[in-house]
Amino acid sequence: MLVAIRLIFILRTFIFISAEKIFHSRDHSDRFLSKYGFIKAGDGDEPQISAEAAGETDVSLPLDLQEGGSTSGSSSADLQFITALKEFQRVSGLPVSGVFDDATKAAMNKPRCGVPDQDEELDSTKQDTAESNSTSTHNHTDAVNASETQPHERKKRHLAALLKSRKKRDASEWTGYMAFSKSLLKWRLMGEGYSSQLSIDEQKYIFRLAFRMWSEVSPLQFVEDVHSPLEDIDIRLGFGTGRHLGCSQRFDGAGREFAHAWFLGDIHFDDDEHFTVPNMGNGISLLKVAVHEIGHVLGLPHIYRPGSIMQPSYLPQDGGFEIDWMDRKSIQSLYGVCKGHFSTVFDWIRKEQTPYGEVVVRFNTYFMRDGLYWLYENRNNRTRYGDPVAVQVGWHGLPSSGVDAYVHVWNRKTDAVYFFKGVQYWRYDSENDQVFSEDADGRSYPRLISEGFPGVSGPVDTAYYDRRDAHIYFFKGSQVFRFDVRVNRLASSSPQNISEVFPAVVPGNHPVGNLDAAYFSYTHNTVFLLKGAWYWRVVSGRDRRRSASLPLNGLLPRRNVDEQWFDICDVHGSSLRTARR
Ligand SMILES: [Zn+2]
Numbered sequence: 001m002l003v004a005i006r007l008i009f010i011l012r013t014f015i016f017i018s019a020e021k022i023f024h025s026r027d028h029s030d031r032f033l034s035k036y037g038f039i040k041a042g043d044g045d046e047p048q049i050s051a052e053a054a055g056e057t058d059v060s061l062p063l064d065l066q067e068g069g070s071t072s073g074s075s076s077a078d079l080q081f082i083t084a085l086k087e088f089q090r091v092s093g094l095p096v097s098g099v100f101d102d103a104t105k106a107a108m109n110k111p112r113c114g115v116p117d118q119d120e121e122l123d124s125t126k127q128d129t130a131e132s133n134s135t136s137t138h139n140h141t142d143a144v145n146a147s148e149t150q151p152h153e154r155k156k157r158h159l160a161a162l163l164k165s166r167k168k169r170d171a172s173e174w175t176g177y178m179a180f181s182k183s184l185l186k187w188r189l190m191g192e193g194y195s196s197q198l199s200i201d202e203q204k205y206i207f208r209l210a211f212r213m214w215s216e217v218s219p220l221q222f223v224e225d226v227h228s229p230l231e232d233i234d235i236r237l238g239f240g241t242g243r244h245l246g247c248s249q250r251f252d253g254a255g256r257e258f259a260h261a262w263f264l265g266d267i268h269f270d271d272d273e274h275f276t277v278p279n280m281g282n283g284i285s286l287l288k289v290a291v292h293e294i295g296h297v298l299g300l301p302h303i304y305r306p307g308s309i310m311q312p313s314y315l316p317q318d319g320g321f322e323i324d325w326m327d328r329k330s331i332q333s334l335y336g337v338c339k340g341h342f343s344t345v346f347d348w349i350r351k352e353q354t355p356y357g358e359v360v361v362r363f364n365t366y367f368m369r370d371g372l373y374w375l376y377e378n379r380n381n382r383t384r385y386g387d388p389v390a391v392q393v394g395w396h397g398l399p400s401s402g403v404d405a406y407v408h409v410w411n412r413k414t415d416a417v418y419f420f421k422g423v424q425y426w427r428y429d430s431e432n433d434q435v436f437s438e439d440a441d442g443r444s445y446p447r448l449i450s451e452g453f454p455g456v457s458g459p460v461d462t463a464y465y466d467r468r469d470a471h472i473y474f475f476k477g478s479q480v481f482r483f484d485v486r487v488n489r490l491a492s493s494s495p496q497n498i499s500e501v502f503p504a505v506v507p508g509n510h511p512v513g514n515l516d517a518a519y520f521s522y523t524h525n526t527v528f529l530l531k532g533a534w535y536w537r538v539v540s541g542r543d544r545r546r547s548a549s550l551p552l553n554g555l556l557p558r559r560n561v562d563e564q565w566f567d568i569c570d571v572h573g574s575s576l577r578t579a580r581r
């Protein structure tokens, strides 16, 4: 049972069309600063602004501060205003002058999300929890019935909470809430809440993509569920105009509030907005807004940092936006990092001709887990955006359930890629990107491992080819079989125990057997043995030059795979075909 926290996040944008709405004066900026949590009432003070005034009424007050002027700091209200203004300037990356200047005005007038920036609703969390427990079934009908009474209460409480006194808190300290205690979340596009502008397929596609983007960087998985009772649905999305979907927060036509999210999983989009499919170049990208709103539902606050999808300002589409490094770290601080075993890991080497006719060797690192694979970009230290992909999509002709091992025999005489599964193996035709049914030597595939590699019988746990000694290392149980490709037979000493060939540097710190993967890394110029969530790196020549006491092929103490290779995350099977490219 997840903690029932109900907070509304209002995504509200102020556009230039409506001059009255622009924050051009002290009173308007006062209201802005209050609304987004920069001004908080002092201890014992009553909130300065009522919920209704802050939320809906455009109150006109006489100017009491010259635009661009500095304040003399006479009253406590002025001091409070200047402090709040400075805080806003700080998080907005402006010079912290405390002066309400043109740059500050411009920043306030930017389209932005209505979620308060500096708020931790500890008190209201408790209230809302109780409320949620008693009233919230997430049943739409209930919600409609309750809309005339409950939501107003809720909204007042929420806005009052914003103005409530609490200890000063730096916005950057608020890292969010873990909103869900399970990792598989169900979502639904509400039947009564379809967009009138995009096809249902387009809407669902975009939402699937938005959820998938969070899956790619966290242990969370999302699945569309159109059958379960509504109370079992974790995240409900819908479009509406004006009073909509039984929600407390009225939409106000084009240009202002365009979406909002309730912390417990309701996300609403204003159907009067011009939402568009990705890369349209106009309108508001539904994908971008959805990723942002889902971020809120998962518990993330606003993040003031260029490049963050959780920035409060809506920035126009900038091509293929991504959940960047720091946003990844933010969601992972709530839900942890992605962990898991791998079936095989390998560097895929290929020769390429540069535009200058030079032949260069390039490689990419692949991680395979059962029927899925990820391409790991070593230079950027992350997986390719949009991964994982089904093995059979990227590697034509391989078993759909994946492979046990990959070997690339690569020397002056030979350039052959093999995949192993069970008792069989396949040779892969890199040029035509598919398995050979028959290779140039007239051998047909799949073949028995024992036929191609005398002395070795499948299934093997894993294998790799070591260019330095022209041997394939087959791992099986606690043994390693060294196969000399030059003479096509096992080394005379084989098989040996893995712990003999790869002795532990620290006694006892060794995988012993039943490896998941053995990987020769061209980036590190050494071998990694993987088992479960751990890896052991084999001592390299460089290590031994530095420290002569290290044993040949010694295994350094184990480390977490996720400390070396980041964010290799599963996505739900239902979103596998949701490709972004
Ligand atoms: Zn927001």
Ligand SMILES: [Zn+2]
Residues within 6 Å of the ligand: 244, 245, 247, 248, 249, 260, 268
């Ligand atoms: Zn709503």
